[in-house]
Amino acid sequence: MSKLLTVSPSPHVHSDDSTQKIMYRVVLAMVPALAWSVFVFGIDALRVILIAVLACLAFEYLIQKYLMKIKPSVMDGSALVTGILLAFNVPSNLPWWIIIIGSLAAIGIGKLSFGGLGHNIFNPALVGRVFMLISFPVQMTSWPVNTQSGIDAVTSATPLSIIKEGISNGTPISEISKNLPSALEMFWGGIGGSLGEISAALLILGGLYMLYKKVITWHIPVSIIATVGIMAGIFWMVNPEIYINPVYHILTGGLMLGAIFMATDMVSSPMTPKGQIIYGIGIGVITISIRLFGAYPEGISFAILIMNAFTPLINYYVKPKRFGGK
């Protein structure tokens, strides 16, 4: 025989799955929501997405090549996912230079400063988003009008910011509600907001695809949504004049986006199903606390980042059930 035999430890077969495939499945799952955002916000949305994606890919390549001096891994798809998620989290009229700064924060600080894919503690896209939100609060919270909502205005506020402002002015919910879109509108995506957060239906569609492809499990999204729903429900039942009904909390403010696409980020979420449920409940509790009692109308980004920090601790203490007990 001319060729040498290969010797390697078992197993000798592989499932043919790869990290790239997982990343591209995530991208595919985001396509419906992405298409809807372009439909609603027009070419501006496309501009934001393109800038964010290209900036993320470029920063990943440049930093890996010239600062870290390792082989760039831009094609693994993770920077692409970060770019799209970052775009999903900003209004479509955001100036290009803010998006680029956000991308740098996401890739540079959020991901590569920890060592790259797999080593980051926080979800990179959220690091970028929060960085932009704190640095450029005005630009980040003035959304263009949703062409599908039929509200006549140049800029529109998100339902949550309308509520927050109303309550701080002492207006009862029953009055505020008149200015709010209906639950159905929110579900299908007829509201103002960031690119990716407006249509709950399309986000759920993407989530179902990822569930089907086993990219994510149900534990994190369901535990977040259930916690938010239950907590908001309790407050609503205590005083419906100050607290809005839980449907609004679930369908607005990027909760679906966060629960389905951001919190489920593999790298920064816990490993065991039990840990994932603890993590989801934590995100739900913090989200509602920020929304109801904090300064910001929305809280899911901060909630996810805070729980990201607890992930190593959860992994340390929450172990899978071992075979053979003890």
Add this chain to the structure above:
Amino acid sequence: MSITVIYTIATLSVIGTSAAVILYFVAQKFKVHEDPRIDQVEEALPGANCGGCGFAGCRAFAEACVKASDLSDLNCPVGGNETMNNVAAILGLEAVKKDPRVAFIRCNGTCDHRPKTNRYDGATTCAIASSIYSGESDCQYGCLGFGDCYDACEFDAIELRADLGVPKIIDDKCVACGACVEACPKDLIELRKQFPKNRKVVVACRNEDKGGVARKTCSVACIGCGKCEKECKFDAITIKNNLAFIDSDKCKLCRKCVPVCPTNAIIEENFPPRRVATEDKKECSTAN
């Protein structure tokens, strides 16, 4: 505005000062009394924390030195005699002079000498490769070449040689800490006496197979013929399990064993070139 700034600065200063005062008293109260000489000895040590002395780091070694009543069992291979003299001076003890040592990889099974018979494709560490089989060549004793010794070396004293397939020790950087000896799953690395100018005469082989088998797997394998043992006037060479071994503490570097080896398994390093008779000797060895 300015009032706020003043208040802020004042509050922070008060908190800072009171914390410092509390910490000072706590530190006084819980202070552990330590022999001050431990710090001095630690200072005198190289601080590599390599574990070559057999202790968990320099601090532990320093503690052992301070406790010991004589230093003959304690040696810092990295610092060598100089460091041990300094330590002895601090403690008022006598240092025992020890010969410096240097690591040597006893395998010369480079690509030219030892053909590959299969290809390994697993995690590239010697430990894992050796746990599943004997290696990429037919020699089950030889170097695997995946560099566990290289990874273990804290002193950059080992270089991986992709062209050779066997790592090389850089004698001048080696401090004989023994980390590579531990790391090698084939037990190839030996700490040998370091001679002036790094000269050495050594059997670069660990193959214990019978002569014919060993020779088939590697052209420079020791076949255990015993010629070197007979040639050696200093009883430095012993043959065990078809394998010759040169005891570096007995070796006088006379180099007589080198030309008699029929497989060139004994190598000499860092000597000036031989002047005469090498031609004849070579012919002899091939005739065998």
Add this chain to the structure above:
Amino acid sequence: MLKTFKKGGVHPPENKLSAAKKIEVLPLPKSVFIPVAQHIGAPATPVVNKGDLVKTGQIIAKSSSFVSTNIHSSVSGKVKKIDFSADSSGYPKQGVFIDVEGDEWLEEIDCSEEFVKEFNIDGPEIIKKIQDAGIVGLGGATFPTHVKLVPPKGMKAEVLLINGVECEPYLTSDHRLMLEKPDEILVGTQLLMKALHVEKAVIGIENNKPDAIELLSEKCKGYQGISVQPLKVKYPQGGEKQLIKAVTGKEVPSGGLPIAVGAVVSNVGTAFAVYEAVQKNKPLIERVVTVTGKNVANPSNFKVRVGTATSELIEAAGGLPEDTGKIISGGPMMGRAVASLDVPVTKGTSGILIIKEDESKRKEYMACIRCSRCVSVCPMGLEPYLLMTLGEKQIFDRAEQERVMDCIECGSCSYTCPSQRPLLDYIRFGKGKVGQIIRSRKK
């Protein structure tokens, strides 16, 4: 109703290419190499010398301790030499080389194909015969069977499980044996039941072998206490602990033996060997081996004498394909890659699998993305990603705490990892080191 184990598991493509091929008897080889260590435990000591004439079935190496077995000559002929040569463990092992001359069997062995159902023999005698015949677990673990049949003091077996799962992809040797020798297997099972003093035996078979389930269920009616349990297809159901969990619902405690939950597991091949040893006086000198692979011309199941070189089997299955990359002794999940074609078939060789060149190379691995698939597929409820890191960084005390010793090395984690990380490589390394540490602590 289909049963299975709960935790973890994967579904590799089955590729049972040789499932429809009848077991053929491989022609006698010209020479054999019979290693003296074909089992877990102490190697046997050779009792023949160079130049001796041996008969088929004659003892050529005697067991030296309780956890060890005899080795018999699988052929008749002349002992060429006693020397070292590589076996599937990857290291040269001592063994006996025999040049085959004719095929002369020991007189007491009944070579006929005639089926003998009745037996009149008591438990200890069965165990004695099994020990003499050198029978080991034929599923691949090669643990001496007679040791399993003597439970430690204070423990009692309640049920005998016969392992007909064959969850490894490609392999079909147990499947064919169940189809072609069902009665023999059932008698072997009865003998094992008698030796263990148990009233109940269950044969576990995965649902991808409906013909074997049907046939054995039908035949079982003629044998008291034996039943067939169909199982859902899932790897590694053939693992002892997983099979016990699937059939009885009990979990073998960590670090414990199956007997701790009253179970003893034997492979169908072992049951067949027990039948031959007790009813036919035939020692374990041949076994069924699947020779298969996607590019193999004629995937087959052969009845092979122990000691036959791998090359002979491959020749009989249509020769070594041009694009061979890797040859595996055993299945693709747990088998061992061999470095040479001279490696002999031993008692534990269930198959020879040839992997194509392009499928034999591992891809470069990437960073762990913490997708937690390894955690979800681990049948032992471990965290492979963590154990790999602990092995890599050589943090062995923590690895022990994280129960690295529970790992059954099934390979589900490495199989499923999307980043192609060599999880099992490092876990196995850590397990070996932790094992050493535990043993040195006991001393």
